[in-house]
Amino acid sequence: MAKARKILHLDLDAFFCAVEEQLRPELRGKAIAVGGQPDQRGVVASASYPARAFGVRSAMPMAQALRLCPHLIVVGGTRGAYSDRSRKVMAILHDTAPDVEPLSIDEAFLDVTILPESIEETARKLQRRINRELDLPCSLGGATNKLIAKTANTIGKASKPKDAPPNAITIVAPGDEAQFLAPLPIRGLWGVGPKNAETLASLGLRTIGQVAQWSEAALVARLGKLGGDIWRRAQGIDTRPVQAGGAAKSISKEVTFAVDIADDARLLLTLRRLADGVGRAARKAGLAGTIIKIKLRYGNFSTHSRQTTLEYATDNDTVIMKCAERLFLQSRIDDTPVRLIGIGLSGFAEPSRQLDLWGKAERPAESSEFQSALDQLRDKYGETTIRRASDLHYQPNDDNRR
Numbered sequence: 064m065a066k067a068r069k070i071l072h073l074d075l076d077a078f079f080c081a082v083e084e085q086l087r088p089e090l091r092g093k094a095i096a097v098g099g100q101p102d103q104r105g106v107v108a109s110a111s112y113p114a115r116a117f118g119v120r121s122a123m124p125m126a127q128a129l130r131l132c133p134h135l136i137v138v139g140g141t142r143g144a145y146s147d148r149s150r151k152v153m154a155i156l157h158d159t160a161p162d163v164e165p166l167s168i169d170e171a172f173l174d175v176t177i178l179p180e181s182i183e184e185t186a187r188k189l190q191r192r193i194n195r196e197l198d199l200p201c202s203l204g205g206a207t208n209k210l211i212a213k214t215a216n217t218i219g220k221a222s223k224p225k226d227a228p229p230n231a232i233t234i235v236a237p238g239d240e241a242q243f244l245a246p247l248p249i250r251g252l253w254g255v256g257p258k259n260a261e262t263l264a265s266l267g268l269r270t271i272g273q274v275a276q277w278s279e280a281a282l283v284a285r286l287g288k289l290g291g292d293i294w295r296r297a298q299g300i301d302t303r304p305v306q307a308g309g310a311a312k313s314i315s316k317e318v319t320f321a322v323d324i325a326d327d328a329r330l331l332l333t334l335r336r337l338a339d340g341v342g343r344a345a346r347k348a349g350l351a352g353t354i355i356k357i358k359l360r361y362g363n364f365s366t367h368s369r370q371t372t373l374e375y376a377t378d379n380d381t382v383i384m385k386c387a388e389r390l391f392l393q394s395r396i397d398d399t400p401v402r403l404i405g406i407g408l409s410g411f412a413e414p415s416r417q418l419d420l421w422g423k424a425e426r427p428a429e430s431s432e433f434q435s436a437l438d439q440l441r442d443k444y445g446e447t448t449i450r451r452a453s454d455l456h457y458q459p460n461d462d463n464r465r
């Protein structure tokens with residue numbers, strides 16, 4: 064048998080709030096929320112632990128947060144400071160281990176297998192260093208794989224008192240993976256969305272342990288290939304490597320036109336359709352990305368790409384489209400015919416339902432319900448069943464030279 068790996072998952076505690084407290088020490092220990100203003104339909108990007116004690120959560124409309132916690136201090140956010148601190152944290156991680164996979168601005172996996180000390184010891188040292196050198200609270204989960212390390216961190220953080228940063232360390236020993244997962248609700252398992260959770264519940268399977276005890280063949284019969292993946296994960300098996308450089312995985316869609324197209328309106332319609340496809344593929348895979356990239360290939364085969372990094376991971380068509388459109392307008396060479404256009408999503412992290420953190424936001428719950436209703440209709444009746452009214456004059460079959 065191969066030697067057990069040692070994988071750490073690191074997550075900064077209420078990161079944006081912790082940075083704001085550094086910038087304005089008078090905020091320390093207070094109920095604060097970073098995010099958009101309530102009168103602009105803003106949402107909470109990050110809530111301090113004293114605010115969480117009142118029920119304030121990320122992705123919650125700010126107006127609702129203020130109802131729960133009337134003395135909440137709303138802070139607009141200082142983007143540059145967040146990326147600066149994030150870079151410093153990542154530098155410490157790289158100084159600790161050769162393989163670091165950033166997941167988002169405040170989260171990363173590390174493979175520390177080659178270090179001689181125990182995984183607990185590495186976790187303690189790392190936490191102490193980030194606490195002391197950067198004055199940031201952080202929590203770590205450790206295990207033999209990414210699935211268990213990340214789940215351990217989530218569970219460890221949640222089990223600490225709610226009124227202060229958890230600064231937790233939670234280690235699952237080799238061999239204890241399945242036992243650790245067993246009592247947890249199946250919805251907490253990576254890749255199990257609300258729809259599959261419902262299917263599993265209808266079979267009487269509510270905990271990860273119950274799924275692990277089922278036969279793999281029976282799950283595959285009910286859920287297809289994903290059934291097999293879910294079964295393996297329920298046993299605590301996850302062979303994914305820690306991928307240095309992070310954005311190794313990506314979801315992308317592109318179209319090569321039958322005839323090169325110079326008309327921006329027509330290109331933007333195609334871009335919108337691609338954004339919908341990328342968002343849908345991400346939601347299906349249970350992924351949300353922080354990096355949105357567009358690719359333009361002109362008639363002369365010169366290829367241009369441009370990307371942007373979001374503060375939060377998204378799987379939302381509208382957010383992907385807005386970013387893609389902005390990138391398109393920034394990189395477009397006027398009137399030059401385009402041969403190929405594409406959108407990619409990468410830098411995967413946990414989905415967060417908020418849209419535009421810094422300004423207006425759609426009501427997150429409403430919009431994700433709408434989104435999953437759309438997904439179901441498209442699954443059932445095909446890609447072109449539901450289209451935006453503005454796209455109706457556009458014939459998707461014009462695309463694709465194949």
Ligand SMILES: [Mg+2]
Pocket residue numbers: 074075076077078169170
């Ligand atoms: Mg965090």
